[in-house]
Amino acid sequence: MTSLAEGKRPPAGPPAVVVDGVSKRFTLRHARSIKDITVRLARRQALSESFDALHDVSLTVTRGETVALMGLNGSGKSTLLKLISGVMSPDVGSVRVRGRVAGLLDVGAGLHPELTGRENVFLNGAILGMGEAEIKRKFDTIVEFSGVERFLDTEVKFYSSGMFMRLAFSIAAHTEPDIFLIDEVLAVGDPPFREKCIRRIRELRDEGRTMLIVAHDIPMLVQLCHRGVMLRHGHKVYDGDVADAGSLWQADKKAERGAR
Amino acid sequence: MRDARNEPPRDVRGGPSRDRLNEPPRDGPSEPLRDGPSEPPRDVPDVREPVAADDAELRSPAGDGGLMEVVHHRYLLKLLLRRELKARYKGSLLGLGWSYVRPAVNFAVFYFVVGVFMGMDKVIKDFPIYLFSGLVLVTLFTETLQAATRSVLHNAPLVRKVYLPRELFPSASLLVSLVHFVPALAILVVGALGYGWRPTPLGLAGAVVGLLIVILLALGLGLLCAAATVFFHDVEQVVDIVMITVSWTVPMVYPWIHVRDHAPHWVLQVWQLNPLVSAVELFHRAFWAPLSDGRVPEPPALTARTASALGCALMFFFIGEAVFARLQKRFAQEM
Numbered sequence: 001m002t003s004l005a006e007g008k009r010p011p012a013g014p015p016a017v018v019v020d021g022v023s024k025r026f027t028l029r030h031a032r033s034i035k036d037i038t039v040r041l042a043r044r045q046a047l048s049e050s051f052d053a054l055h056d057v058s059l060t061v062t063r064g065e066t067v068a069l070m071g072l073n074g075s076g077k078s079t080l081l082k083l084i085s086g087v088m089s090p091d092v093g094s095v096r097v098r099g100r101v102a103g104l105l106d107v108g109a110g111l112h113p114e115l116t117g118r119e120n121v122f123l124n125g126a127i128l129g130m131g132e133a134e135i136k137r138k139f140d141t142i143v144e145f146s147g148v149e150r151f152l153d154t155e156v157k158f159y160s161s162g163m164f165m166r167l168a169f170s171i172a173a174h175t176e177p178d179i180f181l182i183d184e185v186l187a188v189g190d191p192p193f194r195e196k197c198i199r200r201i202r203e204l205r206d207e208g209r210t211m212l213i214v215a216h217d218i219p220m221l222v223q224l225c226h227r228g229v230m231l232r233h234g235h236k237v238y239d240g241d242v243a244d245a246g247s248l249w250q251a252d253k254k255a256e257r258g259a260r
Numbered sequence: 261m262r263d264a265r266n267e268p269p270r271d272v273r274g275g276p277s278r279d280r281l282n283e284p285p286r287d288g289p290s291e292p293l294r295d296g297p298s299e300p301p302r303d304v305p306d307v308r309e310p311v312a313a314d315d316a317e318l319r320s321p322a323g324d325g326g327l328m329e330v331v332h333h334r335y336l337l338k339l340l341l342r343r344e345l346k347a348r349y350k351g352s353l354l355g356l357g358w359s360y361v362r363p364a365v366n367f368a369v370f371y372f373v374v375g376v377f378m379g380m381d382k383v384i385k386d387f388p389i390y391l392f393s394g395l396v397l398v399t400l401f402t403e404t405l406q407a408a409t410r411s412v413l414h415n416a417p418l419v420r421k422v423y424l425p426r427e428l429f430p431s432a433s434l435l436v437s438l439v440h441f442v443p444a445l446a447i448l449v450v451g452a453l454g455y456g457w458r459p460t461p462l463g464l465a466g467a468v469v470g471l472l473i474v475i476l477l478a479l480g481l482g483l484l485c486a487a488a489t490v491f492f493h494d495v496e497q498v499v500d501i502v503m504i505t506v507s508w509t510v511p512m513v514y515p516w517i518h519v520r521d522h523a524p525h526w527v528l529q530v531w532q533l534n535p536l537v538s539a540v541e542l543f544h545r546a547f548w549a550p551l552s553d554g555r556v557p558e559p560p561a562l563t564a565r566t567a568s569a570l571g572c573a574l575m576f577f578f579i580g581e582a583v584f585a586r587l588q589k590r591f592a593q594e595m
Contacts, residue, residue: 014315119346126333131335
């Protein structure tokens with residue numbers, strides 16, 4: 001990978017994402033049916049427990065900035081992205097965004113197995129917020145990027161998992177939202193396709209799109225991002241230089257491994 | 261730990277497993293990641309203060325809910341409708357033809373059992389038209405409500421991952437039922453014409469109102485039940501069971517005078533409160549009454565009943581929409 005020093009200067013501009021004092025608590029229900037509830041009550045076990053996925057997190061992302069979210073599993077990264085995408089609402093605090101948000105949150109959620117690749121490009125494109133004209137304009141680019149031309153009129157249930165993910169990523173990567181959320185999807189496909197994905201993300205970044213990326217590939221994040229934010233058990237513990245955030249992550253990782 | 265709970269089980273086809281995605285990066289030498297001395301990171305609060313609370317372009321990433329958002333997503337609604345229709349009849353020889361078979365079988369059973377064997381044919385003139393004009397409405401109502409109730413839960417992967425106006429799913433269910441309703445209505449009209457029916461302006465206007473009552477009621481209840489199903493899956497079962505009774509609680513296979521003659525007066529009063537009863541009577545007035553010989557008179561105060569039925573349907577519609585808009589904020593974390 002090339003050095004990206006020229007792309008690392010964080011841009012100055014209006015805020016694109018403002019997360020203000022956000023907390024999110026989840027309730028884990030252990031029993032749903034009357035039978036389970038009775039059994040648990042008889043054994044004096046708790047019916048549910050709650051835990052804080054995010055605790056008083058504030059974060060402002062400037063337009064055009066690429067921010068890496070780091071943290072071990074369960075630190076609240078994905079929850080934060082879901083709040084920014086609007087899938088969930090915060091319990092406390094507010095999340096505000098400027099422009100259209102689209103996410104690569106689990107690519108493929110919008111693909112329907114019974115529809116063909118072609119139909120899925122339109123459906124998934126619309127799900128990610130594109131209009132009909134926009135999809136038509138980008139159709140060829142999307143198909144070419146995914147490399148599934150030959151199977152475009154085959155139902156995606158017959159696709160190999162690699163083809164499936166490539167098509168899904170390709171649609172998402174061409175939605176051109178103002179704010180792009182990327183969650184753990186860079187492990188998609190074979191190494192050449194992965195390289196292609198990273199190139200595309202770099203392209204989007206250089207176009208000045210705002211991006212929030214979650215991944216466990218710290219060296220890649222350090223290359224791609226302007227800034228790193230480190231989460232630990234739902235608290236924001238660091239916000240600043242991406243390489244420092246990366247070192248923090250590695251320290252956490254080591255501590256976790258040591259604890260085992 | 262959290263991830264494991266919050267992520268849905270992967271599809272069979274779902275590509276790389278979660279485990280691989282969550283795998284730590286290969287253990288490289290733990291060298292400094294970039295040139296230059298990397299000073300120990302400090303625990304600092306966000307230096308960039310949240311700015312410009314009054315910035316008008318900053319908005320909440322989630323919409324406020326409500327059916328108006330569906331109007332803004334017309335194109336997506338169209339694609340969802342197409343997906344529903346395609347996926348439902350996928351791989352079947354008859355395709356969309358199946359949507360004719362179901363009401364046809366329903367009709368045949370009611371016609372032979374109630375009409376011929378039980379002699380309703382002799383009580384109600386042109387019974388097939390009487391029956392079918394009720395059946396098309398009942399089918400529209402039950403299909404919409406059942407499909408809408410499931411719609412959100414069955415789109416769980418989408419609801420959990422992408423922000424969309426969630427009202428889209430029940431709305432798409434309604435459209436699917438309407439797609440099935442239109443040919444059924446055409447068959448009703450052709451059949452009625454064959455029996456010598458001629459439309460009257462008042463009758464047709466009434467039919468439009470009757471249709472409106474059914475649509476508003478089905479969508480309102482559908483939104484309500486779809487939201488409730490996310491929290492209590494039991495609702496799906498309850499709706500399925502209640503739908504069995506609909507054919508029998510509206511005057512579809514019997515005339516209203518039977519309720520008047522065979523049940524206490526208060527039962528008739530309560531029975532007439534059901535907006536679906538008025539809707540079906542409106543369809544009878546439009547498609548069957550011109551053929552009638554007067555043995556089954558028009559129910560009393562149909563106009564007043566229509567007004568109250570429409571009011572009731574509107575009420576359910578607004579309640580359903582409001583409750584759905586409120587609860588949809590919690591859908592993603594409850595599924």
